[in-house]
Amino acid sequence: MTTRLIPYIQFAGAAREAVTFYQEVFGGELTISTFGDFGMPGADPSHVMHSELKADGFDLMGADGLEPDQVVGETRISAAFMSDEVERVLGWFARLSDGGTVRQPLEKQVWGDMYGEVTDRFGVRWMFNVALPGDDAPLA
Structure with missing residues (x-):
């Protein structure tokens, strides 16, 4: 393992x-x-x-x-996905945004990758960085 x-x-x-x-x-x-x-x-x-x-x-x-007081306020984690699967990540981002808050739209960044952040309806912050295959990749 x-x-x-x-x-x-x-x-x-x-x-x-x-x-x-x-x-x-x-x-x-x-x-x-x-x-x-x-x-x-x-x-x-x-x-x-x-x-x-x-x-x-x-x-x-x-x-x-x-105990109820062991976990208070926002959930204490950010989960980060690094990927090169544009369509898969676009779907995940959209579904996690449903009932949540988009912190950073999923879009092409100055470093050449697509990046975005969303806090879902349970308070978990999700970060996505997608390596784009070329300039003609679909953008959200």
């Missing part, structure tokens, strides 16, 4: 909704385990103890905090 980075996002009671949404955006296989599945005393049995989305090319994990 090689070393790789897997984003693990902490949510304040919205993990199931968030990871299910991410599965709709990215596809892949999603597994969810709740605190109730493991009989964790003192925890809300419906909250997500661990989830894992295995999508094409990456994994994403998420959970709710054991």
Whole structure:
């Protein structure tokens, strides 16, 4: 096994909704385990103890905090995609923007790549950098 980075996002009671949404955006296989599945005393049995989305090319994990005050305010992560698949990233960007906030439109930048940022409806900031194949690449 090689070393790789897997984003693990902490949510304040919205993990199931968030990871299910991410599965709709990215596809892949999603597994969810709740605190109730493991009989964790003192925890809300419906909250997500661990989830894992295995999508094409990456994994994403998420959970709710054991205590309500463990996760407050915005989610503490930014997820960055580096890609050369323009159409795929355009689709992801559009779907993550639905109900979210576009922080930087996905457009060609001075360094020659397409770049954009969106904060989704769960407070997760997504950054996309797409290496363009040439000057005739489609722009958002």
